[in-house]
Amino acid sequence: MEQATTPARTVEPFEPRLTRIGAVDAVALEARAADLAKRSIKRGSKLEALDLIVRMIDLTTLEGADTPGKVAALCAKAMRPDPVDTSVPSVAAVCIYPTLAGEARRRVDGSGVHVASVATAFPSGQSPIAIKVAEARAAVELGADEVDMVIDRGAFLSGRHAEVFDQIVKVREACGPAHLKVILETGELGTYDAVRRASLLAMAAGADFIKTSTGKISPAATLPVTLCMLEAIRDVHVETGRVVGMKPAGGIRHSKQAIQYLCVLHETLGRDWLTPQRFRFGASSLLNDVLMQIRTQKTGVYESPDRFTVD
Amino acid sequence: MAELEPRTDGGLEWTYAPAPESRAIVSFEERYGLYIGGETIEPRSGEWFTSISPASEEPLAEVAQAGPEDVDAAVGAARSGFAAWSELRPAERAKYLFRIARIIQERSRELAVAESLDGGKPIKESRDVDLPLAAAHFFYHAGWADKLEYAFPNRRPQPLGVAAQIIPWNFPLLMLAWKVAPALACGNSVVLKPAETTPLTALLFADVCRQAELPAGAVNIITGDGSTGAELVRHAGIDKVAFTGSTEVGKAIQRELAGRGVPHTLELGGKAANIVFEDCALDQAIEGIVNGIYFNQGHVCCAGSRLLVQESILEPLLGKLRNRLSTLRLGDPLDKNTDIGAINSRAQLDRITELVASGEAEGAELYQPACELPERGFWFPPTVFTNVAQSFRIAQEEIFGPVLSVMTFRTPAEAVDKANNTAYGLSAGVWTEKGSRILWMADRLRAGVVWANTFNRFDPASPFGGYKESGFGREGGRHGLEAYLRFEG
């Protein structure tokens, strides 16, 4: 297989040198995540946390039935989530299929909302590499400034790790200036050991973000798997100085859960990572729950879903 | 709780602020008498002392100082109580214990808050560890009460009579459960003396016994200082002694009981080695190390107070450990976010301080994360010593505080030698992903409890107790019943 050239952005030596892979004890990891989930957040600070969560959301629609009309509605919601309260900020990005990147770009251009397109035969990744690379390049040409790719799980699970690595390097190159998120599809990997190995591999190959899931299978994001990936990010950061972001996606529907993710993030990587530049939520229904909570924090009254737009 | 402020880069400042558990759920009496023969009575000694909160030094309640006459009354009540209790059908004894278990579950939050107030441990621990385990111990032992012939086939087990039980201040209600549940399940009656600095949950337990309609005299609780305990052990009317506490006092008890033919079990101190191999799951090992020595402020007999690290991973491990220490939150025990609570007493704080000073004097290198200590109360920050030699006092003596001593080893055999090089033998930890090595180490470690890839795990079904000067006898499991029985076969 042809070796990819080292992309300009990465600073590691050409040979993929992974941070110590090691092992992950599942029982202890899950216990630690459960413990962190019990951290309490002060009522007075809840509003800031909810505001941050909105700013971290990649508002997502990834359906076969997506149309320009659907994407237009999504973008309107992304730019102005709460029709009534204009102090509610925009989300971080919209996340769509490549064919809709153009429409999304037209809609959000100038608003600060990014356009993240999936690519590489999302969600399965079961396509020849040339096509996956071409798709990534096309997504960027069509208007995406972020690309969410999937790793080749077939290659990973059959032990062809170098091939997984090479694919990421090639896609990274094809993305050019766009920033690359690498989806591990943790729900298919079977063990936290595998999640850690895939995380380290993706980071060595040049990922700007590592992401848990496509959201198309269950389990999607969980607190323990997020903790596992954040620990891998920490190890890479300590060893090489590289900053890699993290994105849990799928299954995060309630503000309370999102706040738990922020607690795990804070406890593992510290406050420098509490920013949309380094952490995103891949979500759709989460946004409305956060908006409801924001309004409740401001008015003191429990909200009804009827009073928030469905997009 | 987190206090959040926006940053200019779109991120957030994040610090925690108090998240207090409400203390309104528990109300202490102004004064607690002795619980003897199912009644609360004034001490014949006429003496009282105050139990304070070690986090704030505020007084919580007055409790009785039981004198020799009070001890005598308690043993007498336990004698009649034994007659009534042992006469019941075992299935009926079981049902009383199930009731107690249920009531503890129902009053869990109240008891957890009381425990944290009186003893200083974080509510997170009393709520999530002490209370569930206490209820579980009663539940577990209730099930044995009418099945003893299965635990000891062909031996015709019988109760001993009046069990004198003396418990420490580090897990007051849980230690009460560890003692009272098996004693009652085996048909004995009990005279229990809780620790001087933590009598209150035992006195609330007396109320649980009342709610359960426990027959009078089955459980008797006498509060007091060390002299009360000594008086109890000296009493001619007791049939069994169970003690958990320091090795020093354990030896004194053993000397006192010499020649008297009174069966006794001792659960004493420890200086456990927590052994970390290079192939461990490192982040989880860090959690285990931290839990091993900072859980309950290190006031744990089986605490992993000596960290033996394989030399090849010393630096990365220490880096992660220091980083993790900086996230530990020390403060109000009733704050749900607190990891490290108050030191139990002025006396214990002085002891810890003295030993830590000796560590520095002997040449060890001290690390403590930046830690704001509250003004009132007894506090000690989490501490790590590196550059420690086996001979240093901090590596030999039980500190019973949040102080970890780090030493290195090169091979498994060397780790075993260093781990066993102590008069204690209560527990040990082994961290490696290699199964055969876990079992090889467990085979060779002279400790009553070996935790592999975990630490500080307790269960009523799992026998707990020490080798060597950490004591003898086991608590929990079928093995733990033996201490409370005599055998006709």
Next chain:
Amino acid sequence: MSRLPVKKTYKLFIGGAFPRSESGRTFVVDGQNVALASRKDARDAVRAARGAFARWSGATAYNRGQVLYRLAEMMEARAADLAAVSGGRDEVERSIDRVVWYAGWADKLAQALGGANAVAGPYFNFTIPEPTGVVATLAPDEPPLEGLVSRILPALVSGNAVVAVASESSPLAAIELAEAAATSDMPGGALNILTGRKAELAPILAGHADVNAIDLTGANGDVAELERLAAGNVKRIVRGMPAGESLWEIEPLVEMKTVWHPVGV
């Protein structure tokens, strides 16, 4: 003014719910219409039991013990109702105490029935008891409550899921018991109770390939035929005391798993 009571409808207990027989049939006992279970109800019950087995056997032993203790709590609350449809107060009290007795075994079976084995070689070897899976129980006709309880508790406490055929002559006690089970936090499907004709239901359960053990304590009719049918998937065949209380009533319903691991540096 006299008041017309609202009479209870006695249905089957399958998957935590109370369905009628899919056949629509009933039979009359003490002036009461009782669901007459069919082969398809038996099939559904086995499916429900298999579905619940993972969760029930996967719970901690402590949790199982607590759930079964709560079953006793619920039975105690219904003691009068249970007495009215069984042998009376004495039988009910014995039955409740029987449930408490067995509940207390949940977290002790591993110690009592298993242990480490001293093999000749550098291996750690241990044996642990595990539930066999789905147990079909033919409950004794008498005593209608105590007999049922004495047979199903050994199966449940060790983590098995149960399909029980109630006493044919006095089935009402079984459904009262089912109501207590339904409020005991037991996962739906861990216990299933069929009322009807043993002669009709027993062969179905004896021959069912997804049933792991059959308890023939309350079997009547052609028992040899039931044993022949059971051989179809090598079922464990169990018989016990109709109103017994012993660890050895539990033991036939568990499998012993032995694990080896080398001991080496």
